[in-house]
Amino acid sequence: MEIIKIGSDILRQKCESVNEITEAHSKLAGEMFKILDASRGVGLAGPQIGVPQRIFVIRLDGDSPRVFINPSLLETSEETALGEEGCLSIPGVWAELRRPKRVKVQAWNEKGRPFSIEAQGILARAILHEYDHLEGILFVDRLSELKRERLMAKYSKLKKNQ
Numbered sequence: 120m121e122i123i124k125i126g127s128d129i130l131r132q133k134c135e136s137v138n139e140i141t142e143a144h145s146k147l148a149g150e151m152f153k154i155l156d157a158s159r160g161v162g163l164a165g166p167q168i169g170v171p172q173r174i175f176v177i178r179l180d181g182d183s184p185r186v187f188i189n190p191s192l193l194e195t196s197e198e199t200a201l202g203e204e205g206c207l208s209i210p211g212v213w214a215e216l217r218r219p220k221r222v223k224v225q226a227w228n229e230k231g232r233p234f235s236i237e238a239q240g241i242l243a244r245a246i247l248h249e250y251d252h253l254e255g256i257l258f259v260d261r262l263s264e265l266k267r268e269r270l271m272a273k274y275s276k277l278k279k280n281q
């Protein structure tokens with residue numbers, strides 16, 4: 120399975136809710152973790168592998184793997200934090216981005232069990248980044264126009280030199 124890069128329409132659509140969580144989602148989540156391992160990423164969302172469904176996975180160093188299906192953001196803090204962000208669909212470039220510092224999210228795991236967590240720090244940032252993917256939003260959309268143009272110019276240059 121290949122990771123879909125920026126420029127593809129599938130990254131720009133609002134993903135469909137999962138109607139029923141089945142064995143297929145367990146399998147899909149497993150595949151997604153494999154891709155994460157291979158690409159040394161932190162998170163991956165369905166549309167990035169051509170599955171326009173509301174599912175994403177996150178694995179941070181020292182944390183257990185987490186699967187989020189049909190997530191809802193219950194609360195995001197007004198307090199924000201600045202942190203560096205990148206995306207497997209825009210490989211090779213990173214930018215500082217301001218996001219809410221804390222987030223409360225409710226979702227289902229790959230076994231169909233509902234859960235909710237309050238996250239902060241890198242986990243909160245990863246959840247917000249992956250959630251954006253389900254809405255067709257990429258992290259570069261949240262940069263100022265100038266920063267986005269610079270970053271995309273850098274990305275185009277990298278791609279050309281590959």
Ligand SMILES: [Zn+2]
Nearest residue numbers: 205206207208
């Ligand atoms: Zn991403």
